[in-house]
Amino acid sequence: MNAMTKISSASADTKATEVRFAKENIIISATDPRGVIQFANDTFVEVGGYSLDELLNAPHKIMRHPEMPKGVFYLMWEHLKAGKPVCAYVKNKTKSGGYYWVFAVVTHTENGYLSARIRPSSELFEATKEIYATLLEEEKGAGLTPEQSGARLLEMLQEAGYSSFEDYGTKALNNEFKSRDIIAPELANSFLLMDELVDIISDMQNLVNSIEQGFERVRGEPVNLRILAGRLEGAGAALGTISQNYDAMAKEMHGLVGRLHDPENGSLVQMFDAVSQGRWAMQIAQILNEAHAQGGPDTAEDEGAALLKEHNERLQQSSRSRLIEISSIGKSIPDICRSLRRRINGLDVVKLLCKVESGRMRDVDSGLDGIIARLENFHDNTDRHLADLSAKASQVTQKGSSL
Template sequence: MLNLEADFALHELFFSKTDFKGLIQTGNKVFLRVSEYQEEEILRRPHNIIRHPDMPRCVFKLFWSFLKEGKPICAYVKNRSKNGRFYWVFAMAFPMDDGYLSIRLKPSTALMCEIQTVYADLLQKEQAGVSLEQATEDLLKALLEKGFSSYEDFMNKALLAEMKSRDGLLTLSQENLAPAISTDSGLLEGLLRASRACTETARKAFNLADQLSERTGALKTKSRAIDELCREVQMVTTNLTISAAKLGEVGKPLGVVSNNLEKLAEDILSNTLDFEKTFTSFHQSAAEMYLAIDVSRFQIEMMNHLLEETLYREDTQASISEEQEQMLIQNCDLLKQLISSNFATVLNTAKELTKENKSLIRSVSMLSKVTAGMDVICVVGKIEMSRVKELSSSLEALLGDMEELTESFKKILRSIEGESKWGLGMSNELREQLTFISQNLRQVDRAITA
């Protein structure tokens, strides 16, 4: 059985809740089925009952250190079922008031393949006698070598990648496998309707945040181009000043032109630095927004999955017992607490994103105004050139270079301004979707507390 994989479908999600000692308090049907344990066999047992021997211990050391510090954490984990089957999960765990709650999905990205290699190396080191502290350091070093700045950076990117991959791999026919529920409980029907509405809107919000993140990421190249152009402008203006000085008295008017360009270049550089700071803040807000929505969506979909798997019955005449209904509401309440806690962060991040987006538009507008002055100075320079017979071809070429740089500046700024305005529209649309989610979460809350 050790080389057989447990049946865990891509569209499925499962969760479990433990106390602070790691003793299992509750779990959903998928968790029980995949782990091959009966409910009475797994409740009040340590969560490491499903630990696979292929897992390095340092991963769990890191996992628990995050949770004990009150921070959520994600990790790829290989588990073992009661009968010895293995199954990989991408797990995200959250601290609660009375323990920890973990949500898991089936991983499907290349990152999991990479982490398997890292884990195999760490396991070998641990078996050779390396301390947990050293193994943990080696884990962080391995992630650094793969381009991640920290474990937090790794887990955040992995979460986004896994959710996007899952969306792409779940076909339309699989999405339509959502069961038709038949229940005689008005309370559960209301809860399910609100949960499904939340799930649908959360998916839309995630897709909007994904588009915004991708477009914002693409702006990085243009942002860097502004800095490069600014340095080119400085170099050209310096050369113009030197060339005009070589002409002596006759080059004085051109010297004035080049000095004005030089001062303007300094203003542009100053505004460019302000733009860079504003763009960095905007880019960070977009990334935080994307991640916050991703976490909320994961939690919301888990609640919806829990409702559907519990309420779905092949025999529509069968009824749900009072005990089952009570357990379902209790678990939904746990997830609702988690969602509400994170969603407050989502709403605050959305406000910050809109604020930073507006600041970016203002910064681009200011930079455009300063750059427009280059056009005027270049025209004056051409007029002065027409009066100087001794004008060198190099001086004329330099002024031509300045005109080209000015046009490049204006073109990039127009593009960034257009993207920024698009981003503001997308941010506003995103906030509308978040408002819908808030409304549906209130419906969920009312159904749970009814």
């Protein structure tokens, strides 16, 4: 038995026996694209009780525990096939009928997948067990297909506050990572910077939300202007034109703001994805690094160590390129802000024209003053938010390029 593997089991033969392995142990397997095992490390053999011969060329299904909901594996494969890494809690069966829980991080290799499993220790693990138990009951009660169970799992995760399976996986990885102390000193700074980037990007998201809300609030003003124009003779024609111009410019601006926070491919979403994927890759690389270090000098030459080393390097490379992406996305934001601010100036001209009309109609209680005050307020706020947004984007570029 590997000296670092401490396995405690209450009894050797009952189904309820939980096999616990040491926090510092990592269970590794690598598979071909179908999930057939091509490599397993010693810890995998020790914890699961299957010999290396039994594991090699076998599907992972041999250790599938009947209490694992089908939906988890459905989502796992959907994400893997879409090229995304997966983090999930999994209950596995041991050869002797016991079980062990793992937090698994599954990533892509040149010719298949690699799963690194650690002992779960975060609070999210407890919450996840409850979700799995409910899902399993529903699966059995309603005879859900794997796809239906996957959809139910997504719903449950959303109810618990996660926007997606990926979002849940990222938070779970963060939690597990934090509950251990495995940040290499030379990377501590990078992790800190990434945390700062996440904060700045979420501040930027808040600013864009405020700008959006501003748009929402003044959306009705061009219509108010048109109504006013209808009521007034003479000055009404000018107001009608002003209202049309304002409407067109506000719509164009709104489109530009949308480019920033479109949920599919807006700059902010891309930045957020880049930073979380960069962070994710770096965390996984750290976990693998631990496993590599754990192998000790004896295994330095073996296939597993080489595989981990190579995989680790590739993950770090992918993390670096994602982070470079952040700074280039960050660079494009001040440009968008500049265009928006130019349009605000255009809106200011329209607002001035309103003021002129308002001066002419001094004796009429037209409501125009109120409209102008609201537009003025909107312009000032939007201008301020855009200036802040631009400054934050520059911070992202600067921090992103120093990673």
